[in-house]
Amino acid sequence: MEAFFGAWAGPAIGLMDLDAFFASVEQLDHPAWRGKPVIVGGLPEERGVVSTASYEARPFGVRSAMPSAQAKRLCPHAIWTRGHFDRYREMSARVMSIIADETPFIDQVSIDEAFFDVTPGRFAAESPIAIVERIARRVSELGITCSIGLGSNKTVAKIASERDKPRGLTVVPPGTEAAFLAPLPVRAMSGIGKAAEAALHKAGIRTLGALADAPLERLKPIFGTNAALVRNRAAGREISPVRALDDPDDVKSVSNERTFAHDLTAREDVYAALSLLGESVGRRLRRRGIAGRTVTVKVRYSYGNGHTAQRTLPHPTDDENLFVATAKELVDTLWQPGTPVRLLGIGVSDFRRDEGVQTDLFCEVDERGAVASDRRDLSVAMDRVRERFGSSAVSFGRAQRFERDLVRPDKFLNQNKPTP
Structure with missing residues (x-):
């Protein structure tokens, strides 16, 4: 396994997603909350919305963006907190610092998610799998965990990062992108929302494999000028460079x-x-x-x-x-x-x-x-x-x-x- 990844050919793009980030930080800072359902968000009596639910709360059906009143009905014994965003930003900065120790090519897309490029030869000659394993290990040493997807482009890395949460590491070797994506539902790919999903289903397209094989004439009424781009992404052929974290002329x-x-x-x-x-x-x-x-x-x-x-x-x-x-x-x-x-x-x-x-x-x-x-x-x-x-x-x-x-x-x- 390691021998194969040591010979990785072509781009190696990772997507790191912190597991139930806000709730995990709260459990880190409140040891008595560990192993218990924790919900971060607006309070139920104030018509709030769930920001993050710990993995202990999710079996009860609690999800992000759910009305807090509904979450309380599903999990009445949960621990609630409004959150401490300065603390979350501090922890996020420490995680991004860990990635920056490995590569300067980082696209941080949110407080708890970032793409990074560990292509052999672009910055380091080390095996991409060894680098992502080290990132995951160092993040866990902070007291929180992450899930990482590794593939040849951002679309594959993003989908892979969601396959095995929490504490997951899913690797899609070069040349296997199409086989990995083909059986997945079209909604698995970011950028395809409910409306696009419904339109694709109406056209008889339910999987990413079917989307990758569909003629452009069938896709243009749904995606317009982006039809070719969407089809390439579904086929695993996307080219998605990750820029350097800081341009030397812009860094402050x-x-x-x-x-x-x-x-x-x-x-x-x-x-x-x-x-x-x-x-x-x-x-x-x-x-x-x-x-x-x-x-x-x-x-x-x-x-x-x-x-x-x-x-x-x-x-x-x-x-x-x-x-x-x-x-x-x-x-x-x-x-x-x-x-x-x-x-x-x-x-x-x-x-x-x-x-x-x-x-x-x-x-x-x-x-x-x-x-x-x-x-x-x-x-x-x-x-x-x-x-x-x-x-x-x-x-x-x-x-x-x-x-x-x-x-x-x-x-x-x-x-x-x-x-x-």
């Missing part, structure tokens, strides 16, 4: 943040956390070929309050050995040792390309005018190893200690409702 900032399983109180632990976060930021800057001047640090305390601080450097850089040092100085202006830290973040922005760069004796300037330390070559070498063998293939001892002792996402159990 590159950042990373993390919420900790246990509050950090010691300076050496906070510094270790900043170093680990900074490695990821530096890698992404170098991947995009950009360097920034402004360093931002974010600190959130265990009781919910938080602060940020910024400093503009005299020169742009993509070297974490430089900007993390500044981040450590900034964090000392926001925080005193002993104060519990729940979240830390570090970001780099301000990607202007000015003339003239102020340097010092320990830095050198590259062709972009960016400044780097004498340790940047080591960072670049580590980038190459991670690109070839995965993001966890090599790390500094401080990062390993930090991951092992300080950040344990599988133990991330907030007893209280998170404060936005």
Whole structure:
């Protein structure tokens, strides 16, 4: 199996869909709710609508977009919550960061769903199946789960992601797209709603295989100028490139943040956390070929309050050995040792390309005018190893200690409702 995927030929597009995302985050943050039906949405007495239902609620017939009053009749013992969208956005950003560690080619289509391109040779030479398995594993370490479909285009990946939920991984190897799609009902393909489905049924077309074989003259009254496109999608012949996450000319900032399983109180632990976060930021800057001047640090305390601080450097850089040092100085202006830290973040922005760069004796300037330390070559070498063998293939001892002792996402159990 692995040997086959190691020889994957052609595009490899994945679709990651977080399982019952809002409800899963609520169960993560409220351990007593785990294993119980949880409904996120407007309250029944306020004529609300269900946003997300946990998998424990779904056997009772509860579904997204269902009137809350109906959901309460179906599952009267469910736990209800309006939701905490700042928290969902925070978790979504962490998931997207995991994907960005594997590939810069990402199309995020919603807070809980994203396409990504792991075509061998486009960014990494690794087997697509190994990459998606690693993404799924790292997402589960956050305390939530995802389902992933992998195929040669977005249509196949999307349908595959829905075949085995939750915690599913469905792979459609190159050359098997038509066979995979053919027996499925036409409604399985995104873009075909109730009206189009009814029109297709009236025309005697009920499966994607029949849709793929239908003459265009039969499809044009239903899909108009899009008839050929729809037919190609049904046949698995769609060509759907995934653009880079950020165009270097448009990106405004590159950042990373993390919420900790246990509050950090010691300076050496906070510094270790900043170093680990900074490695990821530096890698992404170098991947995009950009360097920034402004360093931002974010600190959130265990009781919910938080602060940020910024400093503009005299020169742009993509070297974490430089900007993390500044981040450590900034964090000392926001925080005193002993104060519990729940979240830390570090970001780099301000990607202007000015003339003239102020340097010092320990830095050198590259062709972009960016400044780097004498340790940047080591960072670049580590980038190459991670690109070839995965993001966890090599790390500094401080990062390993930090991951092992300080950040344990599988133990991330907030007893209280998170404060936005």
